[in-house]
Amino acid sequence: MNTPSNLKYAKSDEWFDPATGKVGISDYAQNQLSDIVFIEIFVEAGETVEAGKAIASVESVKASSEIYSPASGKVAAVNKDLANKPETINTDPFGDAWMIQLEGASAGDVMDAAAYEKHCEERAH
């Protein structure tokens, strides 16, 4: 499991990069969901989102999940390419598979990489 230490993580498995404002889902989450075949991002550039609010929905071959924003702020950009290549979420969850980018963002209830890894391990049992 890959858990970059420069990112913050929500309990619901989204990551937030305080440096760039980007948001995505963790390596752990993509692995649990298995092959992702569809993503729909609900929010548009210019909208304000609040931490904990649903911003997207992803579907894998076995489940459909809502993605919640790990931070509050104004949406500066939406990764529109992702809809055409949802499998990127499986191959590059922390890179090309960012979903939205926030500006002036403040993180919600998030933890650091070590705490998130522990959180994931506990759930595995």
Next chain:
Amino acid sequence: MTYIPISPHERDEMLATVGVKSLDDLFTAIPAKHRFPKLNLPPAWTEMDALEELTNIANANENVHGDLISFLGAGMYHHYIPSVVDHMLRRGEFYTAYTPYQPEISQGTLQAVFEYQSLMAALTGMEVSNASHYDGATATAEAVNLAFAQYRGKRRKVVISPTVHPQYRAVIRTYTQGMDIQLVGDAADAELDSDPSDLLAHVDDNTCLVIVQYPDFFGRVYDYTKFIDDVHAKGALVCVVANPTALAMFKTPASMGADIVVGDGQPLGIPMWFGGPSVGFFTTRKQYVHKMAGRLVGETVDSKGQRSYVLTLTAREQHIKRERATSNICTNQGLIALGTAVYLSLLGKSGLRQVAELCYQKAHYAAKALSKINGYSLAHNEPFFHEFTLVCPKPVAEINAHLLEHGILGGYDLGQDYPSLANHMLVAVTEMNSKEEIDTLVEVLSEVDHG
């Protein structure tokens, strides 16, 4: 490969997990006196006695196969059903098959559903079809769910034509109660003779869906092309409720720009069966497929490269969407859908067209003859398919009682649903009505007039 039930050991493990000792302990919440109440039943009969009694009850029914001539439609129609349809449906492989989640043992059922989907898509002109719903009314209500989800609740108004089947409109209201959706357009005093474009007055930027029927409940056929364009200009989707037989003859809803086309598949080889079971078809454009209720069977290849079929998209269903499912339809009408697929494949494109043309010609012959009877007239001048509104000189219930004495099942009493249409009868004519039958109807109604 067989389905294996649980072993006693596994059952005990499950009971232990939920914290009870025996199966009986699971039911302690139900008072003992209600668990096995004494039933007040007559003594057991022999099979011969039971058969005789049931035969007597069955013989008391009057049906359209020899007992009665029917001119009753209003959403369910008497068409000829080739005998092959029933023979296929009674094959054990199809008759007893359960939900085909396991493609390894369900290829036949899955392929049948795939063929059904392909046929419905071809008939409506749409890009995708799901594996079916319970009936036309539930399919129409699911169209509301699709549109509501498409706009993520940001548009909360649905405009329904008052000439959509009254029962479909009632089912939509049942489905959407508690969803905070505003349903407009079909108020009790809504204008029934106006052009569909009058509905546009209700369409605004809060509207997610507009629903019209084709032919409408009164049998009238409109070209909705311009109307759909105008609705799209306001950003809403359009659902067309269609009669599948009529689609063999008229322009497809897809070519008029419809976003969703639904309807009841009963006219396609399904008996009237006292009003059900039926099958609801649901077709839409590819872009909305993730918002579509129900499930979809897809064609693919297996690990050996052989053609195979799987349940490929079940995005809105419970096992995928869990508590966020927008539809709890996880049971489609697989067997009935198969019946419509067999019917369509037997008739083919030209056969279905022939059925539609026979319906059309006979209905027009009947309309002309009936409207010439003293006191009777046609309510509308618009083009119609195989159903039309006949204005009568007295209450429809009275006329129908008289017709029944002559072995004729009269048309639908429109006054039941539309207060302004007292003494209006909706007459349906299909390929099953011979010229003699139509002439008999005209003759008996002429007597009613004189009597």
